[in-house]
Amino acid sequence: MSEAIAAMGGSGTAVAPGATLSIDDVGSRAAAIVQNVETVIAGKREAITSALTVVLAEGHLLIEDVPGVGKTMLAKALARSVDATVSRIQFTPDLLPSDVTGVSVFDQASRKFEFKRGPVFANLVIGDEINRASPKTQSALLECMEERQVTADGTTYRLDAPFTVVATQNPVEMEGTYPLPEAQRDRFMARISMGYPSSADELAMLATRETSSPIDDLTAVVGLDELRAMISAVQHVFTSQPVKEYAVELARTTRDDRQLRLGASPRATLQLIRAAKAHAAMHGRDFVLPDDVDALAVPVLAHRLVPTSRALGSHDRDSGPLIDAIVRRIVGETPVPVGSARRN
């Protein structure tokens, strides 16, 4: 069963279509979005920033955590803060691929088959509990994510830019789930987890949400054209040769690491750099620092890596997820590039 929630209309925009934004504007607008989302989800600035980074880098985000910590809330709040079309798909085991992409319906009046666009035709697609859907349906979504188009009955329909899927999933050990295969996890630019709020944040939440959900009061702070301009500005962020080498070196190290069975793919390296550019832009910088790469290494790389069973066996669960620890260790050990006199 599919449930398409209404696409939300955009409000007035400050930026004309095709206009460019200065890097400082990108930073300030990004800060405004983060601040806006924060009014709904307190104490999760890092997760919010990562999510926005993915949106600006035109990637797809996977939010993974136990139920009830605000995964969907984050996705929805992000969507509401940006004046873009948003749709929400609640994944269930009986959801069909056409429920996602759309279906051709015979129009009695025109006596033609007419393509009914599915919920995937939106700027921001919230895929709730994606691991509850059958693999077949998952694949349909993932193909849309990768190719940014839908093909039905021999016709190809392009998806509007920007297009970002924010999928949430419960940890795989939960009942009734189909874990995403490695190959499909790789299509998400980043995976974040929310984590439990602090006691103070949880108390504050009780106070604000006792009667109503504040998300209903959330308004967009950035228009669609503005968002496109931001994305365009991100694409123009400069990445120096040393930083590229650094990203490659990180990826290469994951492939050789003794604790990892599967390392980062070249796609991972590419997405790491893209995300780093967005991260830099959000901080008002027109060039990428190794710090940007470092900050995104765990969200961008961790969900693609598979630890060896030996490493899993010896891992102390209290010290957080094993794979995050491995990525942090690799980042901590890889020398930061200092560049050379030779410029590239």
Add this chain to the structure above:
Amino acid sequence: MRPDTIALSRGQRLALTAASFALIAVASMALGPLISGSGWWWMCAFIAAGTLFGGAGLRAIRTPASLVPVLELVILVLLLTLLFGGTTSFALIVPTTGTFTEFGELLGGAERTIQQQSVPAIPVPALTFALALGVGVLAVCIDILVQTVRMPALAAAPALVPILIPGFIIEAGAEAPTLVLAAAAYLLLLRVDVRVRRRARIMAGDEGDDAATVISPARVPIASTLGATLGLAGAGLVVAAVLAASTPSISTSLLLGTGNPSTIFGRGVSPFIDLGRDLRRPDPSPAFHYFSPDGERPYFTLLTLDRFEGATWGVTDTAIDGDNTVDAMPRPEGLSSEVRADEHPIDVTIDEVRTTWLPVPYPTTRVDGLRGSWFWEDGSLAVRGIDADTAGQRYQANWLEVDPTPAQLRAADRRVSDEFTRFLALPDDLPQVISDTAAQVTGTAATPYDAAVAIQAFLRSPDFEYSTEAPVEDGYDGGGFDVIAQFLESRAGYCVHFASTMAVLAREVGIPARISVGYTQGSPSQERVGGLQRIEVDSHDLHAWPELYFEGVGWVPFEPTPGRGLVPDYSRPGAGEGAGPPIPQSGSAAPSASGRAAADPGGGITGTGGGLALADSWWLRGGVIALLAAAVLLAPAALRAGQRASRLRRIARGERPADAAWSELTATARDLGVDVGIADTPRAVASRIADREGFAADEAGAALIVLRDAVERERYGPALRTGVPDADLIGALETARAALADDERAVDRIRAVLIPRSLVDRAQAAFSERLSPGT
């Protein structure tokens, strides 16, 4: 506003200068145990004061900072000219070429006296000059560190030079009170510096940027930090090399790897050189003692001088023959069986003399009980150690008391066999007075023996006066021609003159002659052990005497020096007639009324105290090792300073300046113990540094951000340049470095300078890179 660029007031500079002076003055006190008296110290203190306060005066009149050290050196030369230039100077303080010649001679003299003298050394002018020069140079070094580069903590390095030297030379090292005083002076300097800095910083708030006389450390270190450190190490080594040798134990020539360690007096020069002038020692020190039955008191030969070259007497350098072991020594040359020769045992224990030549009577037939390898030399039978010296030796020797009759001597063949003609060699330009005297004295002698007796009698006549003071003019302490001619005129001198004159006169009349250097028979003590008398020989018993060769008898000693030693029976005038009663060979026979020989500056041949103290490998090794250790100790600081200078140059050249500035900042932070790894981004390092107290101040924090942003932009940014002017980078770097250092205790700052951790990290990184194949 960078704290280091703040102009110091004259008063503040003067306070620093006074503290520097206190440091060097106290530090040079540490040399006290090595040098007798205190006059030298006043001289050094005067020189240091003149140099340092002269520098302070120059700064007061706003002399460019880089010129001050140079002008201080000029002041040093002027002061040295005033004190040591003598008549060569112009208007007392202006040096002329003659002055520098004089200085050169003084340095040469210092080197010689350092070789010859033992501890405590008499501060002869040459030695005082070397000390004053060394202290003056160290004072300039300290001044550069304290005032020019404003790193007073480093002043410890030059101050350590005089403090360390005694440790190389005497076991006790510098005296504890001196060390305490020196430490106090150093702390005083640091204290004054801290106060000055603090005051200057407060003042800077009012004065703003009006810092006209600033010695900008941003520029100075480029030229002078490396130079200062290296120059410091170099000067320290030179001074240490010169001063460390102020004992006979260490010879400069050996230190420098030249010279012949087997030659007694170093460098193979005649032992006669420079004797009396330097060393007329008031107190003798025991050389050795021996046990022998009454009456058997031989002379002890150390070595024999056989080569006369006009200017000096010298030893023919012969290679040691490995077969010539001392357990079986040959019968002496020319001694026939008809001559009476009684063998006597003797038991010698060395007290303080230290040499590679063994004191043994001539001729000796065997020596037992020696440690190390000792060999006798052909002809002279002098015994030489190749891997040991006399220190702590006790040995038994058998020696021959050769007692020829005048008849046997008189019967000796006048013709000299070929192998002995070299003992007749005389230079062609023999002064007339020598040949005249020879002819005159031996005119009536029928045989060589009679001629020899006549020469001895001539020299022992009342016309000749024994005097250690008579030789007043330079060079008179030698045994060369001119000296002999002069001696024949003035008729006053000591054993060196008498012996060499007799030897030359004997050669002139055709008798092979050589000179033995060693000890006279010594003086008996009251102690008797098992019927043997203990006889003490001390440094005043050092002596030189001629030996003449007679065919059939061999080498026969004579004693031309009045008042010294024993006159052999056979050499007395009229002994040939056989009528004279035998004169007992005992102490009472010596002309000296006291029963012991008068002090003979022959003792000065080799210095006193330790007696013939020679280049000793143990001390030498210790000194060299200590110097090397000091150099190794300072090497990291020098390397680090070089690295800093090169980075500052890079900033100045604009060659990735931000990278250079950042590298320098992180290296400084690392030196001071901040955790900085290769996997840390500039941002991470900056946030770590910013947590330190010193960066709570806006100025330091802002400088840090400037540096961080510059390096990020330069390394990873799209533009080629940082957009920050180089001067601002240098300023920010200095501010940040000062803030880093501010948080640390003085001891940590010193450790950071001496043991820069950043270098260790670099070395480790290089090492691990080589080990890991992947990278």
